Amino acid sequence: xxxxxxxxxxxxxxxxxxxxxxxLFGMAFIPFSATGQEREILISxxxxxxxxxxxxxxxxxxxxxxxxxLFRNPLATPFTLGVSSGAALxxxxxxxxxxxxxxxxxxxxxxxxxxxxxxxxxxxxxxxxIKGGFTTTTLLLAGIAISFFFSSLILLIQYISGLSHSxxxxxWMMGSLTAADYPKLINxxxxxxxxxxxxxxxxREMNLLMIGEDMAISRGVNVGLVKKLIFLxxxxxxxxxxxxCGPIGFVGMMAPHICRLLVGADHRFLTPASFLFGxxxxxxxxxxxxxxxxxxxxxxxxxxxxxxxPFFIWLLLSRKNELEL
Amino acid sequence: MxxxxxxxxxxxxxxxxxxxLKDISLSVDEGEYVSIIGPNGAGKTTLIKCLAGIHRxxxxxxxxxxxxxxxxxxxxxxxxxxxxxxxxxxTNPLTVQEFVTLGRYPHLSPFTTxxxxxxxxxxxxxxxxxxxxxxxxxxxxxxxxxxxxAFIAAxxxxxxxxxxxxxxxxxxxxxxxxxxxxxxxxxCREQGITVIAVHHDVNTAAACSDRIYALKEGSVIFSGTPxxxxxxxxxxxxxxxxxxxxxxxxxxxxxxxxxxxx
Numbered sequence: 001x002x003x004x005x006x007x008x009x010x011x012x013x014x015x016x017x018x019x020x021x022x023x024l025f026g027m028a029f030i031p032f033s034a035t036g037q038e039r040e041i042l043i044s045x046x047x048x049x050x051x052x053x054x055x056x057x058x059x060x061x062x063x064x065x066x067x068x069x070l071f072r073n074p075l076a077t078p079f080t081l082g083v084s085s086g087a088a089l090x091x092x093x094x095x096x097x098x099x100x101x102x103x104x105x106x107x108x109x110x111x112x113x114x115x116x117x118x119x120x121x122x123x124x125x126x127x128x129x130i131k132g133g134f135t136t137t138t139l140l141l142a143g144i145a146i147s148f149f150f151s152s153l154i155l156l157i158q159y160i161s162g163l164s165h166s167x168x169x170x171x172w173m174m175g176s177l178t179a180a181d182y183p184k185l186i187n188x189x190x191x192x193x194x195x196x197x198x199x200x201x202x203x204r205e206m207n208l209l210m211i212g213e214d215m216a217i218s219r220g221v222n223v224g225l226v227k228k229l230i231f232l233x234x235x236x237x238x239x240x241x242x243x244x245c246g247p248i249g250f251v252g253m254m255a256p257h258i259c260r261l262l263v264g265a266d267h268r269f270l271t272p273a274s275f276l277f278g279x280x281x282x283x284x285x286x287x288x289x290x291x292x293x294x295x296x297x298x299x300x301x302x303x304x305x306x307x308x309x310p311f312f313i314w315l316l317l318s319r320k321n322e323l324e325l
Numbered sequence: 326m327x328x329x330x331x332x333x334x335x336x337x338x339x340x341x342x343x344x345x346l347k348d349i350s351l352s353v354d355e356g357e358y359v360s361i362i363g364p365n366g367a368g369k370t371t372l373i374k375c376l377a378g379i380h381r382x383x384x385x386x387x388x389x390x391x392x393x394x395x396x397x398x399x400x401x402x403x404x405x406x407x408x409x410x411x412x413x414x415x416t417n418p419l420t421v422q423e424f425v426t427l428g429r430y431p432h433l434s435p436f437t438t439x440x441x442x443x444x445x446x447x448x449x450x451x452x453x454x455x456x457x458x459x460x461x462x463x464x465x466x467x468x469x470x471x472x473x474x475a476f477i478a479a480x481x482x483x484x485x486x487x488x489x490x491x492x493x494x495x496x497x498x499x500x501x502x503x504x505x506x507x508x509x510x511x512x513c514r515e516q517g518i519t520v521i522a523v524h525h526d527v528n529t530a531a532a533c534s535d536r537i538y539a540l541k542e543g544s545v546i547f548s549g550t551p552x553x554x555x556x557x558x559x560x561x562x563x564x565x566x567x568x569x570x571x572x573x574x575x576x577x578x579x580x581x582x583x584x585x586x587x
Contacts, residue, residue, distance in 0.1 A: 072417075201435055207427055211417045214410055218377040219483070220403030220431040264463075265418035
């Protein structure tokens with residue numbers, strides 16, 4: 001089989017295996033054959049949780065992949081660009097206001113997070129435009145500045161909130177999948193559907209942007225429009241995930257990067273690979289978070305950060321000059 | 326019998342408030358190889374980028390195939406002309422095959438996949454650039470010369486009548502300089518592709534071209550055939566330094582060397 005296809009099939013197989021077996025693990029092992037209350041836990045708690053973890057990981061990975069193509073930089077991710085913080089701020093404002101409305105079945109928190117993500121993307125992009133380029137330094141500094149600013153605003157919101165709101169915000173800011181259930185899972189789907197479809201549609205444009213904006217223009221890409229669509233797709237996915245699971249870091253950096261090593265950088269294959277690998281990765285991290293110190297749980301964001309920190313440093317050290325994809 | 330495929334009249338452009346090109350007029354006939362030479366900062370790259378559609382805020386008129394530039398939508402334009410940027414060392418993680426395939430972009434719609442004609446164009450471009458052995462190598466593992474060949478192959482795969490190149494052989498070793506000059510000359514003579522290339526080196530420009538335009542401080546200060554260009558007096562006014570010309574036994578044109586006083 002040709003090179004990109006074999007790793008893709010292996011990823012697909014591993015994904016199916018993980019989705020089938022991960023729900024069995026947790027505070028206690030529950031076999032397929034379980035009945036009664038155990039069966040109930042399996043079906044209404046563990047299965048939606050594993051699926052939520054999978055979709056959240058897939059969406060974070062896809063958004064990281066598209067940011068990396070757009071900024072031509074492996075360190076461009078929802079987390080490092082401040083987009084996660086933006087989404088978190090949007091969601092925190094909604095939690096603080098205690099609003100519980102929904103539009104067409106999509107919760108207000110998700111829409112707030114999406115708005116915050118868009119705001120952060122616009123700010124980072126605006127800053128790099130003013131500085132005249134996407135150098136790693138500009139990008140990371142802009143992202144850090146925006147992250148800090150939004151985090152301070154979230155702290156402020158916590159400070160002026162009552163104890164119950166404040167606790168909800170803190171718990172959720174750690175990045176956790178404990179609250180996953182079927183309604184939340186369904187809430188992710190429109191964001192994945194819209195964002196993922198846009199990215200699948202734009203695979204050639206992402207390839208061309210990755211090799212350079214001038215090249216893309218000269219080949220007839222409507223660069224302005226494509227960038228806006230990619231920003232939209234990535235913000236949709238980050239917003240959708242952050243509203244449900246909080247800002248889970250580093251999946252968007254690690255997963256696409258490892259996929260580039262597995263299937264190459266052509267977005268025709270990289271997009272499905274990033275989807276599968278990101279989902280697989282977060283589903284496994286979540287399984288660890290449920291089992292490592294059972295009966296307690298480690299927030300999954302802590303696990304991804306523990307893996308992601310060293311990975312980030314490795315990326316920084318392994319590239320000599322300007323960081324390249 | 327002139328059949329201008331590119332006609333530029335009184336083209337001017339300012340970039341961040343600085344006038345870069347001032348009232349440039351030039352025309353290129355179909356099937357010609359035209360070189361643009363001139364000192365650093367003369368506006369050569371800007372001129373190529375205007376033609377490639379990267380700079381859009383120019384004034385004046387550009388006609389491609391006798392139709393105003395702005396009447397073309399960007400994909401139609403990209404089926405007429407391809408662009409090879411200055412090699413600035415930036416690489417990408419695609420394989421050569423994937424990279425050359427991107428040249429077919431203007432021929433594809435979002436809902437189609439590559440068809441037989443696309444594959445033929447890609448294979449032919451790779452063969453012309455003699456990159457068969459590098460097909461599955463990643464662009465970021467190639468040498469500067471091999472990478473530049475891949476850029477030109479991608480432009481050839483685009484299947485255009487016009488090829489715009491910005492210093493295609495600068496910074497490369499002699500073998501790759503020769504290979505690229507050869508590839509471009511063949512594209513022009515055998516496939517009838519019109520080539521407009523910025524050249525840093527006057528000898529390369531003279532050896533390849535049918536005609537040469539010289540830019541200085543944003544204006545065309547000279548145009549002529551290679552033999553008209555290869556005179557020390559003319560080169561001295563273009564580059565503001567002394568030149569000597571050495572007659573060559575192997576070609577009709579003399580070689581020119583800057584810094585005649587040395």
